[in-house]
Amino acid sequence: MKLTSLFAAVVLAASALVVPAGPAYAVGPCQSPEPPPDCPSPNDGPPTGRLDSITRVPAGIRLTGWASDPDEAALPVRVSVDDVLAGELMADKPYPGHDNHGFDGVVAAKPGSRVCLTTADPPTTRRITIACRTWPVPVLPFGALGAPVRSGISVQLAGWAIDPGTTGPVTVTAEVDGRPGPQMSANLPRADVASAHPAYGGDHGFTLTVPEGAEGEHRICLSARATSLGCQTWTVRHNPYGGVDSVVLTGDQVRIAGWAVDPDQPTTSTLVDIGVDGKYLRTTTADRPRPDGSRNGFEMTVDAADGVHEVCALGWNLGLGDHAYLGCRSYSRLQPAPPAPTDVRVTGVTDTSIELAFTDQAATETGYRLEARGGGKNKIIDLPSYAGTGSRTATVSGLQPVTSYEVLVKPVQTGAVEVTDQDAGRASAWTTGAPVIEAFTAGPATARACKKVDARLSFRIVGAVRAEITRNGAPQWAGQAGGGLWNGEAPGGNTDGNETYVLSAYDSAGRKTTRTVRLDQEPTTVPLVKSVSFFNNRPDILVVGVWDALGNQTHDFGPLLINARLTVQVPQCQQLNIQVRRAVDRRTVVFQTVDLLGYSTGMQRDVRIDPGPPMP
Template identity: 30%
Template sequence: MRESGTWSDWQAVGASDAIPDANRAEAADAATRGGTDPIVASHADGVQIWAEAATGKVTGVKVVLIDPGTRAADAAPPASTVASTSAPSTTATTARATVTSAVFRQASATIRAVVAPAQPSIISRAGWGADESLRTCEPDYSTGIVSAAVHHTASANNYAPADVPAIIRGFYAYHTRPEADGGRGWCDIGYNFLVDRFGRNFEGRAGGITSTVIGVHTGGFNSRTIGIAAIGDFSTAAVPAAVTESLSQLIAWKFSIHHIMAGVTVQMVSGGGESKYPLGTVVEFPTIYGHRDAGFTACPGQNLYDLLPAIRARVAELSNESVTYSPAGAVDSVAGSATGIRVAGWALEPETSAPIQVEVTVDGTVSALTADQDRSDIGQLFPSAGSLHGFSGTISAAGGRHVVCLRALNVGQGASTVLGCTAVTVRNSSPVGYIDAVTATPTSILVSGWALDLDTTSPIAVHVYVDGLATAVLADGSRPDVAAAYGDGDKHGFSVAVPATAEPHRVCVYAIDSQGGVNPLVGCRTVAYDNPAPVGILDVAVAGPSSGTISVSGWAMDPDTSAPIN
């Protein structure tokens, strides 16, 4: 790179192994072309590229120049504009524990005043000037974050404080630019947080700093890991003390609200992709690990990687004791239904066996459930806590996409625990259908038609009422015409014969909602059996062969039966 007429030394860059997890929305847009991490050249006016392959020729090279623009506010971004939604922790003076049924704390234990780590100052996306129109899809969320991956951006270290917002905007623009235009094709910036060399923290990927937003930073392990990047290249450069302390405080705060211990290991299953561990491999990492532990990369640089043991120790010092006093729990399921969002899981407080409250937030609107349902499995895991710690319930929500977060509310020392977040879609479309025919016979009523629920491709039930008495039938007959009209499969036809007398009857048909919602009326008909008279023809009537006789021939039938009649 050339700055002020002088060319720098060559800077080696390799292919980045950061790609979206395979089951994420942005994976389809970022799977055809590799790319390097961006090179920061804040004041350069020229660039040279030297590309070589281990064998053969290098083809398809594309160089992309990103201009992040300038803002007057870059010189002094707000110190902290991101508010935490976590409830403040409750502290206590030194005392003897009086709760005899504590889960982790015995009744004889001495309780010291334990203060959960406070949220550090974090400069928001607005603070560094994120253009939200560049985001191409909604955030994905994890129902369980268990670790933090430390990165460096492998970019220049000689930036000034006022340069940082533009540097982050450059990362953001490169990450979100379509692959065809030389970018990575991601929905948003890949990192969850960034830390500059002055120790300032910056919000990365959108979706909430206290939530479990899934980023793109550690191939194969994005969905279980917080990705935090130190801005700079720490392969050979010394790591400023401000960086290590800010990393430690930021991770400690996140660990305290996600119930993660530092200085221990955790097992995760590789999602494959660009990870050095094949898909499905069970891997054991420290809860704070370096990017190189998971991928084929030198990230976070040797000097920062060498400091990870010290960072783990510092995080443990700041948050581990708080975590042991904080609620534990898990989200078992979050699913959309016809009437809202159903959630289930368990939560307990280590300082009491009494049930605690679970906060359920749907798009920012808060509801509460009590974790007081019997869970024998939890009782076996935590005998001193008892088994009444399960929760389930349905939160009303309109149709569409919703972001749901669950948090176990702390009642003693420690901090409230974010159990997990996820995005769910409530589909509560009403079934539709049509009555093709209602025909009466002397002994039954024949009803045929079709019905489907757009919330499922499976056949649904249809209830046929004759004078108020119901007969259930499955609408699973082949109807290619319905499949062509709705694109929801063809197994939606029904036909049923309901026993009935020859008198008039009222017939009504209802389509049964697959999600347990309202069952709409398809239609009603009034039918009566119109008893037709027998018919026939006299073909021949002639004198018989003997005196006093007549020979007669012809035919006769009753439309009500195929049997011979008199």
């Protein structure tokens, strides 16, 4: 009993010691009272922030915003432009809602268009991007050029220019119509510039006055430090302008109407000179009412003349400038076309000319026009008129030799309708010259030995009256023509190739042109042989012939005696394998040729048969 009580007391005492300690586990270094410096903070998180504004100031670029990190009292913020470091700002200024984590400072103005802010993430060394903004950093002068204002004979312009690197004025250079103009300092007060760019003040304006220039459009461009500030254009118009609206033929009269305005005095009627075919006719006043309500119209009626005529109007200048043409229009009053000549014929030709004769049917023509068409070019000759009617002659020269021409003959009459090609008199002829063989071919292109074909020859000749063809030097064909274009064919004979054809063409003067064509022979698979000459250098008599596969002799060319020669003429177009055998048994073969094809123009072979064992 005492022992049990004692045991229970010990257990209770042990239990009292264990329960307060709780479960047992290992404690890490970052949970110790003094953790190492690389342990994360209980409030650890990435830095945050915002970029509120970017502005260009003379000292660089000014940036405002805030950046904070729970572990840091103030963050250093790096500013880069297109990844190039521009400077660093401290986020330690008061900022509503973010205590003393605001930044407002200036860094260098680096050229670029993307501005980014980064900061470190303590206690690590990695960098966190707070914000980025696309904002082209002004590093070159900028400004504006206003619209030009006309003042008399001058043009006034105004604008402003700022050099972003300074509050002082910048020099502005003008270029007028591509030529150097005046220079000025942009130092005049401009309230609008001061409001838009307070860091630079408002003394950056400029004005300039340039002459308006000559009649037409002009262009002025301004720059500062070789940087464009803009361009403007203006148009100078002092000369009168207008137009000729209509020139209408009615019977024997022509009504002319139009309008004219002097831009310097648009409400004052100006005078208008009317001319016909470049000659002054009369003057009128542009004071008639127009459909647009103005009174700048003019109208005049003049006598019409036969033919085609051009009417032009010239406006008088009232102020600055000069008189100016308003425009031109044409009218025509034509008589019927003169009659075309008849009986147009060729009376002679040369290498470069064609002589014609015709009957003139026009009594009032002012000339004749001859147009020779051919050879890809037209040759036109104008001739004076003929008195009355009757037989006429004319020559068209300067033509190409051996060329086909069609010559059109037209009478020309001033003030009359032109004679059409369809109504013109005409004649055709070829000019002379050495014949031209444009083509000469033989068909088929090739032939096979011992396989004869009928060859055909084709030709195209210009300017020949006679032609001949020879075949391997022998006459083959002859023909005649009229001297123009000759497309012809001729027989080339029955042939198996190896033919040379020569075409000779002659003109009427006997001039000759030749062209050669070949009809070749296809290569054969066996030699073409005319003859084989055998010489017996053996001590026995031999026999020459052809034997078939059964040993039957099909050709016997005779015996070949000792130290003697036997020439075998291979039959034309027969394919043979010639053997030489001993005469005593006509079985032992001492020599045989390869397959040969007999051909009259083939080669001639020599064979020497020496002592030796028989062939298998």
